[in-house]
Amino acid sequence: MASDQAFIIQFQASTNREANFTALLKKHQQKVYYQIKRMVTDHADADDIAQLVWIKIWDKLDGFKMESEFTTWLFRIAYNETLNYIQKQKKQGTNPSNSDLLDYENATASTDSPKSTEIQIGLDRAISQLPEKQKVVFMLRYYEGFDYEKIASIVGTTIGGAKANYHQAVKKVEGFIKQL
Amino acid sequence: MEKDTEFNNQDSIGNSLEQDRAWAESLLNKQSLSQFNASKIDAPLNYFESFPDQLMSRIANERSEKLEKKNAKIFFLPSFMQPINRWAIAAAFIIVVGGSFIFLNNSVSKKTQASMVTNNISLQDLSIEEIETYVDANEWIAEIDVQAQMQKENARLSTLDKKQIEEIKKNITK
Numbered sequence: 001m002a003s004d005q006a007f008i009i010q011f012q013a014s015t016n017r018e019a020n021f022t023a024l025l026k027k028h029q030q031k032v033y034y035q036i037k038r039m040v041t042d043h044a045d046a047d048d049i050a051q052l053v054w055i056k057i058w059d060k061l062d063g064f065k066m067e068s069e070f071t072t073w074l075f076r077i078a079y080n081e082t083l084n085y086i087q088k089q090k091k092q093g094t095n096p097s098n099s100d101l102l103d104y105e106n107a108t109a110s111t112d113s114p115k116s117t118e119i120q121i122g123l124d125r126a127i128s129q130l131p132e133k134q135k136v137v138f139m140l141r142y143y144e145g146f147d148y149e150k151i152a153s154i155v156g157t158t159i160g161g162a163k164a165n166y167h168q169a170v171k172k173v174e175g176f177i178k179q180l
Numbered sequence: 181m182e183k184d185t186e187f188n189n190q191d192s193i194g195n196s197l198e199q200d201r202a203w204a205e206s207l208l209n210k211q212s213l214s215q216f217n218a219s220k221i222d223a224p225l226n227y228f229e230s231f232p233d234q235l236m237s238r239i240a241n242e243r244s245e246k247l248e249k250k251n252a253k254i255f256f257l258p259s260f261m262q263p264i265n266r267w268a269i270a271a272a273f274i275i276v277v278g279g280s281f282i283f284l285n286n287s288v289s290k291k292t293q294a295s296m297v298t299n300n301i302s303l304q305d306l307s308i309e310e311i312e313t314y315v316d317a318n319e320w321i322a323e324i325d326v327q328a329q330m331q332k333e334n335a336r337l338s339t340l341d342k343k344q345i346e347e348i349k350k351n352i353t354k
Binding site for chain 1: 197200201203204207208209212213215216217219220221223224227228231232234235236238239242
């Protein structure tokens with residue numbers, strides 16, 4: 001499979017732009033979507049944000065200088081767009097992070113044992129209550145396996161700051177579950 | 181830097197991915213963490229297959245909308261130009277209307293002056309006998325014509341300045 005750089009160079013050289021962009025899109029769309037969905041939960045919201053992210057990528061890809069990895073840039077845009085979306089929703093009085101949390105809790109309750117259900121719901125609630133930056137750092141480190149340097153670039157902090165965010169996120173979730 | 185130092189004194193995080201994961205799992209339960217992720221990373225059936233086409237058609241629509249907006253903006257000037265532009269348009273309008281008015285007025289007065297002179301010359305060319313015979317033959321018509329002609333001449337004379345009148349007088353005496 002061709003590298004991101006090869007697609008980007010061809011896109012910037014105006015050689016079959018749509019095909020090269022679509023190749024990049026197909027390669028990364030799932031990870032971007034999942035990252036967004038971990039933050040907003042609801043599919044419709046995640047779909048809206050994902051479209052905004054990729055439209056922005058289309059508009060800005062000509063100016064991308066490849067000083068950082070494409071995926072770092074992509075995830076940073078996804079992170080910023082998601083934060084903007086969440087802030088807008090909060091201003092309008094709706095909270096996308098909790099919009100279908102109840103559905104999820106009901107589904108979990110019907111399939112698992114009472115103890116694991118309790119932990120599961122607790123974990124979900126605890127993670128949803130984390131500050132956005134801590135939540136994203138935890139997701140990117142634990143689930144995506146990104147290194148701290150990349151995470152720091154995505155969320156706009158230092159490497160030490162990213163490590164601290166991961167630590168605080170895990171500790172806060174642990175504290176919340178213990179209270180149950 | 182301060183955060184880094186503070187952090188390094190805490191638990192053993194940040195060495196490797198495996199260590200970080202193991203630490204989180206020891207505190208939060210591995211199974212719950214994987215269930216949490218599984219619940220978040222689902223998507224409707226065929227969503228990822230249809231997403232690229234939907235996105236590309238949206239991008240195409242937005243591009244054509246942007247082009248339409250660009251085309252509609254041909255006559256807009258930058259905002260700093262607008263007050264100057266307004267005055268420039270007003271000044272140009274006044275110059276064009278005023279200029280054409282003056283030009284037309286001049287050419288009309290020249291024409292009337294010229295026709296007056298030719299009329300006087302033609303009357304002068306006629307002999308008194310000819311005029312008398314014509315008047316005798318067409319007495320009442322001539323009376324009306326003469327009166328009308330006199331009125332016209334009076335009207336024309338009133339529009340002439342002194343120089344023009346003197347010129348006409350000179351022509352008559354010649």
